[in-house]
Amino acid sequence: MGNQTSQSELILLGLSDFTDSQILVFLLILLIYVATLFGNLLIIFLVxxxxxxxxxxxxxLGNLSALDIFDSxxxxxxxxxxxxxxxxxxxxxxxxxxxxxxxxxxGTESFILVMMxxxxxxxxxxxLHYTTMISNHLCFQGAFIFWVFRFACSLLHTLCAVRLDxxxxxxxxxxxxxxxxLIQLSSSDTSLNYVILYFDSVSFGITGFFITFLSYIYIFKTILRIKVKEGRQKAYSTCSSHLTVVFIFYGSALLNYVLPKTKDFLASRLLSVFYTVLTPLLNPIIYSLRNSELKGAVKKMLSRMDYIS
Known part of the structure; x- marks a missing residue:
């Protein structure tokens, strides 16, 4: 990387278009962040x-909430x-x-969604084989490996980005x-960066989406064979929250990174707001509204607080 870059400042465009309503924008973002922090911390606390x-x-779900806090x-x-x-x-x-x-x-969040x-x-x-195929110990090991592996991948991407001029x-x-x-703005050779980025995206991002998609094909085939209506409803309820979060995560990522960029930079930044600011807020809301065990835990916690007070 050239000395010119290291000694200078970069300029983030941000939401500079809303100069006449900066206070309102700041209060809205602050409100969203506080709500995101509260919702995800509540889920972690309950778990x-x-x-x-x-x-x-x-x-x-606790891992996902922690990642949403970090992303936000x-x-x-x-x-x-x-x-x-x-x-x-x-x-x-x-x-x-x-x-x-x-x-x-x-990158870690995509792995967590695949495991879910x-x-x-x-x-x-x-x-009937759930306890033998999945255990808390296995999940802990898997999540730890994913966090460490994605740390190494991110470090590789970052080191390659540092060399850019x-x-x-x-x-x-x-x-x-x-x-x-940074890759698009660089004036130096970015071929290595693109190779690593595409390999990572195809090998893990698309593969993760394919595994999730294939899992739900088998899930829905199994649900359709359930004859008892209550059983089908319970099965749908079990996976509906996660499926909604998956659609939001991959859908917003597809619009933000894969599809051709619009020349309207404001539209691109507003889309980025949804992907990086609103999505971490939506996740705890989706799981809280559509999960009876979480709602039961919240009621139990509130009743305990009333008893103490």
Whole structure:
């Protein structure tokens, strides 16, 4: 990487279009972040507190909530600072740090969603063998391996990004620094970066989506064979929340990264707001509204608080 980049500031475009309503935008983002933090921390707290939630599905849900907190913090922290101060400059080390953590957490989240789909597959298609095919210990090991593996992948992406020469001055048309933006803005050879990025996306991103899609084909085939109406409804209820989250995650990622970019930078940034700011808020809402065990745990916690008070 050239010295010019390391000594200069990059400029994040952020939500600079809303200059006349900066206070309103800041309060809205702050409200969304606080709600995201509260909702996901509540899920983590409930999973840790109540023994009947100490199951593989809720263990993965706790991981997903932690990742949503991290993703939301990365995407909103510098954006909120920009709105308050009006300073849209970001140092190159801060930019690279954002790239590393966001790449790490998003990659890990895709793995967690795959494991949750496999958990639903075993629970519905092979219920008698569930305890032998999935255990808390196996889930803990799998999640730990995924976190470490995606850490290594993110580190590789980041090290390859550091070698890029970013011309100055450079305006980044986003809410925060992302890997593909730095690659596109680089004036140096990016062939290695694209090879690693495409290999990672195809090998793990598309493969993860395919495994999830295949799991639900078998799940729905099994559900259709259930003759008891209550049994079918319970099976649908078991996987509907996760399936909704999967559609939001992969759908917004597809619009944000895969489809051709629109020339309307504002539309692209608003789409990025949905992907990085609103999605972490929607996940706990979806699981809370459509999960009877979580709602029961919340009622139990509230009744205990009333008893103590």
């Amino acid at each position: 840790v507190l109540y023994y009947h939630l100490h199951t593989p599905m809720y263990y993965f 913090t990365i995407s909103t922290s510098h954006l909120s600072f920009d709105i308050v101060t009006g300073n849209r400059e970001i140092s190159y080390p801060t930019c690279i740090t954002q790239v590393f953590f966001f790449t790490w957490f998003v 789909s496999y958990d639903h597959y075993v629970a519905i298609c092979h219920p 970013i011309p100055y001055p450079t305006i980044i048309p986003g809410l925060f620094c992302e890997l593909y933006q």
